[in-house]
Amino acid sequence: xVKKTTKRASxxxxxISLFVGSAIGIWSVAAFLSxxxxxxxxxxxxxxxxxxxxxxVQEFHTFxxxxxxxxxxxxxxxxxxxxxxxxxxxxLNTATSSTxxx
Amino acid sequence: xxxxxxxGKTPINTLExxxxxxxxxxxxxxxxxxxxxxYMAQAVRNxxxxxxxxxxxxxxxxxxxxxxxxxxxxxxxxxDYPWGLFLGWGLFVMVPLSASGFMLGTTVEVFGRKxxxxxxxxxxxxxxxxxxxxxxxxxVDLGQPWRLIYPMFVSLGPAAVLFLVAWxxxxxxxxxxxxxxxxxxxxxxMPKLKKFIKSMIIGLTIAGIxxxxxxxxxxxxxFTYAPGKVHPLWFSAPxxxxxxxxxSIFAGLCMLIVVSTICKKSMAWRCDANFTDNLDRLTLGLxxxxxxxxxxxxxxxxxxxxxxSDWHYLATGWGQWFMLEMLIGVILxxxxxxxxxxxxxxxxxxxxxxITVLGIALNRLNTALITFNWKxxxxxxHWREVVIVITIYALYIVTYRFILYRLPILYSWKESKDV
Numbered sequence: 001x002v003k004k005t006t007k008r009a010s011x012x013x014x015x016i017s018l019f020v021g022s023a024i025g026i027w028s029v030a031a032f033l034s035x036x037x038x039x040x041x042x043x044x045x046x047x048x049x050x051x052x053x054x055x056x057v058q059e060f061h062t063f064x065x066x067x068x069x070x071x072x073x074x075x076x077x078x079x080x081x082x083x084x085x086x087x088x089x090x091x092l093n094t095a096t097s098s099t100x101x102x
Numbered sequence: 103x104x105x106x107x108x109x110g111k112t113p114i115n116t117l118e119x120x121x122x123x124x125x126x127x128x129x130x131x132x133x134x135x136x137x138x139x140x141y142m143a144q145a146v147r148n149x150x151x152x153x154x155x156x157x158x159x160x161x162x163x164x165x166x167x168x169x170x171x172x173x174x175x176x177x178x179x180x181x182d183y184p185w186g187l188f189l190g191w192g193l194f195v196m197v198p199l200s201a202s203g204f205m206l207g208t209t210v211e212v213f214g215r216k217x218x219x220x221x222x223x224x225x226x227x228x229x230x231x232x233x234x235x236x237x238x239x240x241x242v243d244l245g246q247p248w249r250l251i252y253p254m255f256v257s258l259g260p261a262a263v264l265f266l267v268a269w270x271x272x273x274x275x276x277x278x279x280x281x282x283x284x285x286x287x288x289x290x291x292m293p294k295l296k297k298f299i300k301s302m303i304i305g306l307t308i309a310g311i312x313x314x315x316x317x318x319x320x321x322x323x324x325f326t327y328a329p330g331k332v333h334p335l336w337f338s339a340p341x342x343x344x345x346x347x348x349x350s351i352f353a354g355l356c357m358l359i360v361v362s363t364i365c366k367k368s369m370a371w372r373c374d375a376n377f378t379d380n381l382d383r384l385t386l387g388l389x390x391x392x393x394x395x396x397x398x399x400x401x402x403x404x405x406x407x408x409x410x411s412d413w414h415y416l417a418t419g420w421g422q423w424f425m426l427e428m429l430i431g432v433i434l435x436x437x438x439x440x441x442x443x444x445x446x447x448x449x450x451x452x453x454x455x456x457i458t459v460l461g462i463a464l465n466r467l468n469t470a471l472i473t474f475n476w477k478x479x480x481x482x483x484h485w486r487e488v489v490i491v492i493t494i495y496a497l498y499i500v501t502y503r504f505i506l507y508r509l510p511i512l513y514s515w516k517e518s519k520d521v
Contacts, residue, residue, distance in 0.1 A: 043422070044417045044418060044419070044421065044422060045417070047416060047417045047421075048414065048416075048417030051413050051414065051416065051417065056413045057413050057414045066411070069411070070408055070409055070410075070411050073408040074405050074408045074409055077401065077404055077405050077408060078401075078405065081401045085397070085398075088397060089394065091440070091444075092390060092393060092394070092440055092443055092444070093390075094444070095444060095445075095446070096444050096445055
């Protein structure tokens, strides 16, 4: 009885996740295509505007501003990689169930 | 030879002829145990040899012309473009693809992964020939081969990166020759020579690691001589040496996968069961190493863009070219390698290795040629330069095949009881 309830609950979670994921996916694609349409389908133009909007590309007035900015971005990438690498390593070394069976 | 092997002709893999005490002569070993007529007949039967003959017939006179009439006869070299395909392809592409030697030497001899032994000699040979022909390309570019020793002994420039590269390539070539001496000693029947080299193999391997680590990076550092000439997305003064070194790791491993696949397909008669039966497992093992190097390289590339704050270049045409290179040469291989490793698909790993090799070739050509002088004009190589590159590459293939047919690289030498 408990098993059946758990199975039904997990199926519901999967369905909700699929629905939310699909909705976000459709919204993202629509947003991306409409943004691309606004810049006359020029990918470089859209990328340039995006980089400015998120603050990666900006003007710096002092050397300290510049240095703080590039070091900040570098540290974020480095720390992300430190976290990502062990996870990727483990993922790479885990065979899929079909491989394990053979 | 494949036809002869199919008809019951056994390729030489021991010092003695059959069960008799008679030894193979050097001539017989060179002719693969055939008579001169049989050898010539099988050479003529092979259509690939005809293709090579055409390449040499066209290319060799042009190479002679280069040495007779000078560099201007075959290239568009100028003060703006000091190098073309000879160095762009011959040196900057062939050297990272030859990193397999020190990679597998380290894996087997230092890390003790003896399960990679069946492919170790192929890796060493790939390294040796890649470096040797990089020097040949360099000679065609420089001319005056008798002055090869000048940067090392006559015109010393210890503060120059080129001085470092010259010494490293020369010493590393010697180390790689020594590492392959055991195969030659087995073939020639010189057990003492093999024993002598084996006694110092750890020292040779460590020397190989030091030398190749340094000069793979030094080739990248070479571009710090030309700040402003290479496009900023491919140039990073503090990181370029690191990009060249990291990328050489997966380039060498992927080249080894490609070469071993060609060997398995085109000279199966020369491979023994120890090689062929283990190849799928070894391919996936090499692919795993390459994947980890690829993801590290990707992150260091992004860090270099962040460090120099080159993000705005991504929104230009050069930026799209850069992203295409990263997408095809780095990100796609990471995805495909990961899928092939997790699902045990050696065939997919081989295809991915080929993409990666092409990707690294594109990266080096981009750095050395295509984005070089990105603010000036684009140099289009002279047709004779292209012909020379194809000819020397064909010579590289012929040499590679000559050694693989004979020395115990793809097969194990059967030791004589008396030795």
